[in-house]
Amino acid sequence: MYKYDIYDQRIVDERVAQFRDQTRRFLAGELSEEEFRPLRLQNGLYIQKHAPMLRVAIPYGLLSTRQLRKLAGIARDYDHGYGHFTTRQNIQFNWPALERVPDILAELATVEMHAIQTSGNCIRNVTSDQFAGVAHDELVDPRPYAEIIRQWSTFHPEFAYLPRKFKIAVSGSVEDRAGTLFHDIGVQVARNDSGEVGFKVLVGGGLGRTPILGHVIREWLPREHVLTYFDAILRVYNRHGRRDNMYKARIKILVKERGLDAFKREVDAEWAFLKDGPGTLTQAEIDRVAAHFVDPDYADLPDVEVDFERARRDNKAFARWVSRNVFGHKRAGYAAVTLSLKKTGVPPGDATTGQLEAVADLADRYSFGEVRVSHEQNLILADVRQSDLFAVWEAAKAIGFATPNIGLLTDIIACPGGDFCSLANAKSIPIANAIQARVREKLGDLDYLFDIGDIELNISGCMNACGHHHVGHIGILGVDKHGSEFYQVSIGGSQGEAASLGKVIGPSFAQDDMADVIEKLIGTYVDLRHEDERFIDTVRRTGIEPFKARVYTGLTRETADV
Amino acid sequence: MSERHIILDGAIVADEWTLLAADHQGALPAGKLIVPLAQWLARRDEFIERAALHDLPWGVWLEGDEDPAQLTGDLARLALIAIHFPKFADGRGYSTAYLLRSRHGFKGELRAIGDVLRDQVFYLKRAGFNSFAIRADKPVKDALNALKDFSEPYQGSVDEARPLFRRARRGEVVA
Ligand code: SF4
Numbered sequence: 240m241y242k243y244d245i246y247d248q249r250i251v252d253e254r255v256a257q258f259r260d261q262t263r264r265f266l267a268g269e270l271s272e273e274e275f276r277p278l279r280l281q282n283g284l285y286i287q288k289h290a291p292m293l294r295v296a297i298p299y300g301l302l303s304t305r306q307l308r309k310l311a312g313i314a315r316d317y318d319h320g321y322g323h324f325t326t327r328q329n330i331q332f333n334w335p336a337l338e339r340v341p342d343i344l345a346e347l348a349t350v351e352m353h354a355i356q357t358s359g360n361c362i363r364n365v366t367s368d369q370f371a372g373v374a375h376d377e378l379v380d381p382r383p384y385a386e387i388i389r390q391w392s393t394f395h396p397e398f399a400y401l402p403r404k405f406k407i408a409v410s411g412s413v414e415d416r417a418g419t420l421f422h423d424i425g426v427q428v429a430r431n432d433s434g435e436v437g438f439k440v441l442v443g444g445g446l447g448r449t450p451i452l453g454h455v456i457r458e459w460l461p462r463e464h465v466l467t468y469f470d471a472i473l474r475v476y477n478r479h480g481r482r483d484n485m486y487k488a489r490i491k492i493l494v495k496e497r498g499l500d501a502f503k504r505e506v507d508a509e510w511a512f513l514k515d516g517p518g519t520l521t522q523a524e525i526d527r528v529a530a531h532f533v534d535p536d537y538a539d540l541p542d543v544e545v546d547f548e549r550a551r552r553d554n555k556a557f558a559r560w561v562s563r564n565v566f567g568h569k570r571a572g573y574a575a576v577t578l579s580l581k582k583t584g585v586p587p588g589d590a591t592t593g594q595l596e597a598v599a600d601l602a603d604r605y606s607f608g609e610v611r612v613s614h615e616q617n618l619i620l621a622d623v624r625q626s627d628l629f630a631v632w633e634a635a636k637a638i639g640f641a642t643p644n645i646g647l648l649t650d651i652i653a654c655p656g657g658d659f660c661s662l663a664n665a666k667s668i669p670i671a672n673a674i675q676a677r678v679r680e681k682l683g684d685l686d687y688l689f690d691i692g693d694i695e696l697n698i699s700g701c702m703n704a705c706g707h708h709h710v711g712h713i714g715i716l717g718v719d720k721h722g723s724e725f726y727q728v729s730i731g732g733s734q735g736e737a738a739s740l741g742k743v744i745g746p747s748f749a750q751d752d753m754a755d756v757i758e759k760l761i762g763t764y765v766d767l768r769h770e771d772e773r774f775i776d777t778v779r780r781t782g783i784e785p786f787k788a789r790v791y792t793g794l795t796r797e798t799a800d801v
Numbered sequence: 802m803s804e805r806h807i808i809l810d811g812a813i814v815a816d817e818w819t820l821l822a823a824d825h826q827g828a829l830p831a832g833k834l835i836v837p838l839a840q841w842l843a844r845r846d847e848f849i850e851r852a853a854l855h856d857l858p859w860g861v862w863l864e865g866d867e868d869p870a871q872l873t874g875d876l877a878r879l880a881l882i883a884i885h886f887p888k889f890a891d892g893r894g895y896s897t898a899y900l901l902r903s904r905h906g907f908k909g910e911l912r913a914i915g916d917v918l919r920d921q922v923f924y925l926k927r928a929g930f931n932s933f934a935i936r937a938d939k940p941v942k943d944a945l946n947a948l949k950d951f952s953e954p955y956q957g958s959v960d961e962a963r964p965l966f967r968r969a970r971r972g973e974v975v976a
Pocket of ligand 1: 702
């Protein structure tokens with residue numbers, strides 16, 4: 240993974256000094272709350288319900304075990320002993336004291352980490368595919384480009400006070416696991432017929448209040464032009480994006496109001512001045528960054544490990560875990576393992592200090608000392624030998640990270656919601672837990688969960704859509720009706736290449752009805768499905784009507800129209 | 802003339818200019834004036850004549866959403882252009898400054914006015930400002946120090962067009 244040079248290190252060190260002084264001035268009353276606000280946000284610091292919340296960047300989801308141990312230590316020393324992985328490859332600490340945040344940032348800087356631009360109206364932490372560099376379906380490794388974009392966006396002087404936040408995602412594989420269609424800019428790295436690397440550039444996608452799929456603004460952008468082209472897009476947005484209404488301030492609204500063609504013409508006109516200028520990437524710089532992302536020291540292994548195959552045959556529970564939590568690797572004899580942070584009864588994405596340290600030990604022993612974070616809020620060991628999978632499974636079980644549910648109903652994506660977030664309309668975590676508990680109690684054993692098969696259930700506590708509810712096969716959105724918490728349900732959303740936005744099925748439900756609602760949705764699917772049809776495929780085939788009809792019969796509590 | 806101080810080219814100096822409000826009516830004050838863009842466009846010939854008569858330089862100020870391209874014909878004639886920040890978090894002025902310097906080649910004094918605070922001057926300087934009228938209730942000296950918050954930024958902008966990868970040998974690590 241990328242290692243800081245003296246310049247990278249100096250930049251984060253100087254940032255710590257700058258923020259330490261800003262915090263001091265705020266506490267001394269020299270900076271007003273209004274003046275301090277954007278400064279702390281651009282260092283990932285929110286003022287939340289109970290305490291400040293600090294969001295630390297995990298650029299494109301990559302962590303060394305040294306970094307992971309540092310995060311574990313911060314959770315122990317400055318927090319209540321746990322952290323929360325978000326849907327954008329960040330980790331959040333919910334209980335730090337404001338005056339100690341500069342110390343936390345200083346600790347992070349010692350392991351080449353920071354909280355720069357994880358919040359605020361600026362270019363946010365760049366995200367990518369959690370399987371980058373190891374995926375069997377990869378076209379081009381997106382990590383060097385993600386790092387190059389990270390550096391360009393860090394303290395970009397012109398784009399620190401944009402109309403609204405700005406998110407960039409980079410993908411380099413056949414299946415888009417980075418959600419490039421739902422970002423302000425999404426890029427898909429690929430190779431053309433002559434073997435040159437370039438990008439397909441999408442613009443104006445996003446979730447939130449007005450969910451929109453991104454539009455292709457450029458089918459092919461040779462890689463050396465990526466930064467000047469981004470400068471052009473950002474400059475048009477910074478100058479013309481709306482600042483009168485924060486709900487209309489994202490670039491997607493500008494693209495919509497201008498029309499894609501007109502917007503593209505403006506960007507091209509701007510780009511004409513920048514193209515081939517000093518911002519153009521050099522081969523030397525691409526090579527320098529790419530050299531950090533070479534393969535680890537893989538052993539030459541047979542395609543099939545006999546012991547592994549035997550264990551899989553003899554142990555049903557292990558086989559089950561392999562079928563859900565192990566992902567195909569480009570290299571013979573290796574596999575990528577997803578550690579599930581979605582155990583029933585635990586807030587999705589939460590991990591304790593002890594768990595984080597145990598994962599670091601596992602990664603050191605079995606996966607070249609590296610860990611990845613997915614936007615589904617799970618952790619990944621990307622380079623495990625097949626022959627080690629059984630040992631990894633046993634160790635993961637011991638820390639509660641071996642739930643065999645990746646991509647299944649209980650692998651719920653949920654934002655922190657009303658338990659922590661001051662913007663929330665409703666709680667998210669109790670809904671996730673109620674659904675997981677219902678699966679356990681009603682459906683009994685795992686067979687049922689496996690029988691339901693691939694399904695994505697996403698929960699957001701408000702319109703900001705941090706839980707990506709629009710793209711859940713089942714999406715749940717917390718809404719407020721006269722001060723009470725209700726939940727709006729949509730179905731038919733999906734991420735990836737065939738991305739779509741879910742449709743709302745009708746009036747919103749009371750919290751206590753939610754487990755029933757989900758059970759009925761699943762029941763409808765089980766009754767209607769054709770053989771081998773996933774939930775999302777059934778919804779696409781039948782439409783939402785049959786689901787709707789079943790869900791709204793026999794409800795005892797009131798629903799709410801919001 | 803007030804005793805107001807500004808930062809110009811990295812030093813604290815007395816402000817010699819008078820800023821004309823957007824709604825200014827009637828006679829013009831004496832001395833060096835920074836007039837609103839709308840007035841400049843409306844009374845341009847009169848201003849140029851006055852400048853010649855008194856041998857005075859001219860300045861114009863813009864709002865963040867006003868197009869700097871409207872001044873392209875006048876840039877050689879203007880000694881100062883000021884860009885107004887209604888709120889420090891309104892970042893349009895950064896792009897205006899970039900365009901004036903890089904696209905239109907403005908060489909004179911480029912001044913940030915309005916809600917200008919020390920925690921933004923580093924970015925403002927990079928985007929092309931060389932002059933800062935720090936908000937009156939804040940110490941100017943503080944802001945001077947903040948101009949050096951970072952020593953080597955990654956990306957190119959007005960103050961240094963070359964990104965770090967073109968001006969430094971990268972890859973050296975601390976021992
Ligand atoms: S979706 Fe709303 S409630 Fe959930 S974390 Fe985001 S802002 Fe908070």
